[in-house]
Amino acid sequence: MGESIQLLNRHGMKLWLGSLIGGLVVLIFLLIPHLFIGMVLRSEISALRGIIKDLASSPDRFQQLGTEAGRLLNLFHTGGTVVITYFALVLLITLLVHVFYTAGFVGSLRNAALEGSVSPGHFFSYGIRYMLRLLLLFLLQGVTVLVLAVPAAISILLVQGQPTWVMIAFSAVGGALLLLNSIAFSHSLIVMFAEEMGAFRSYAYGFKVIFVRLVPALVSILGSALFGVLGMAGVILLSLFPWLLLQIFDDGAVALLVGATFGAILFWLLVVFPPMLSFGLLFTRYFTHIQNRLFPEDDQEPVLVTPTIDDGEAGNRSG
Known part of the structure; x- marks a missing residue:
């Protein structure tokens, strides 16, 4: 386990810097859809803010929750498609950027442990190259957990x-x-x-x-x-x-x-x-x-086969 401490001692600062820069990039990518939807749904957000302000300023308004719920439902119908699309895109982008960050982080550690060198560029290189592979690996693990969860739930009942x-x-x-x-x-x-x-x-x-x-x-x-x-x-x-x-x-x-x-x-x-x-x-x-x-096949050293004298003479006789 001391190797892990030595790895952190040799490359910890570069790994930290790469993850910090990558985290800032991820944060920017997460903020972009929020800023976009804020501009698209400016009027709906303003109306929603007004409903919340009315409820907070007057406790008596809580007795009229039916009316307020109707206002919220009407607000949702006004921009419902946009809101649903927004949340779907936000969830997708959030998933992808987190997978990208994980791929870049783990890839940088791999480069430090195997090749003894690491730079912030490795973070983005591994993040781009391994993002889809890692996402597929997470999906495989999710399917495995679901497959195991069904018999586990049945066994718990039994x-x-x-x-x-x-x-x-x-x-x-x-x-x-x-x-x-x-x-x-x-x-x-x-x-x-x-x-x-x-x-x-x-x-x-x-x-x-x-x-x-x-x-x-x-x-x-x-x-x-x-x-x-x-x-x-x-x-x-x-x-x-x-x-x-x-x-x-x-x-x-x-x-x-x-x-x-x-x-x-x-x-x-x-x-x-x-x-x-x-x-x-x-x-x-x-x-x-x-x-x-x-x-184990990677540890097998290649064997150089050289002809012996008998093999040479046999070749000459056959010729």
């Missing part, structure tokens, strides 16, 4: 009212299956970037990891989770530090406002480090403990 040991055994089996699925999915993500594979092959190799290197993969996923939890706890404590420091002042309102503002900024700047530690551990352990067994 074991209701059974003895305690049956419930314990059922919970243990369910937890084991959930853990195995987590191992397979996390390593399919690592295989996709490390071996530059497509979604289907990397997903299949993620499950193959369970059969060829279960114990190292289990150690990797548990260590990654531990690093993530400890790292997030450290980030939360650092984010609370400005608020705790300002408690020495008598004005609690100012301390709360300033402390919360600086705490939110610190959290946004540092929140990338826990997943950086987690994925760094997964990559380093994959390269050192799993890759050689998952792809």
Whole structure:
């Protein structure tokens, strides 16, 4: 696990800078549709603001919720198609930019762990190249979870009212299956970037990891989770530090406002480090403990076959 710390020590600043720039780009892409819909639905938004203001200024207006609901429904019918289209586009863009950010972030870590170099350009390069692959991988995982959820729900209904040991055994089996699925999915993500594979092959190799290197993969996923939890706890404590420091002042309102503002900024700047530690551990352990067994053909050295004297003489006689 020390390799993950060394990776962060060598490339942490460049990884952080790339993720920060990528996060700003993602934020801009998320704001664009909001600004667009604000211009398109300016009148509807103004009317909605008026309804909310009337309800807030006069508590008696809550007794006329039927009338206000009618106004809201009429407002929705006026620009309903545009609103539905807007929310659909916002959800799609939000999904795509988050997948883009994840692809760029994981790809930058892959480049740092495998090639020992990283730059902000790697973030955008991997984000563009792997966005659709990663989206397909997430869809495969979602389908798998849905397929497993149906028999799990039926089993829960069947074991209701059974003895305690049956419930314990059922919970243990369910937890084991959930853990195995987590191992397979996390390593399919690592295989996709490390071996530059497509979604289907990397997903299949993620499950193959369970059969060829279960114990190292289990150690990797548990260590990654531990690093993530400890790292997030450290980030939360650092984010609370400005608020705790300002408690020495008598004005609690100012301390709360300033402390919360600086705490939110610190959290946004540092929140990338826990997943950086987690994925760094997964990559380093994959390269050192799993890759050689998952792809044994890559370790086979080429054998140079040279003709012997007898082979040469046999060739001359045949000639």
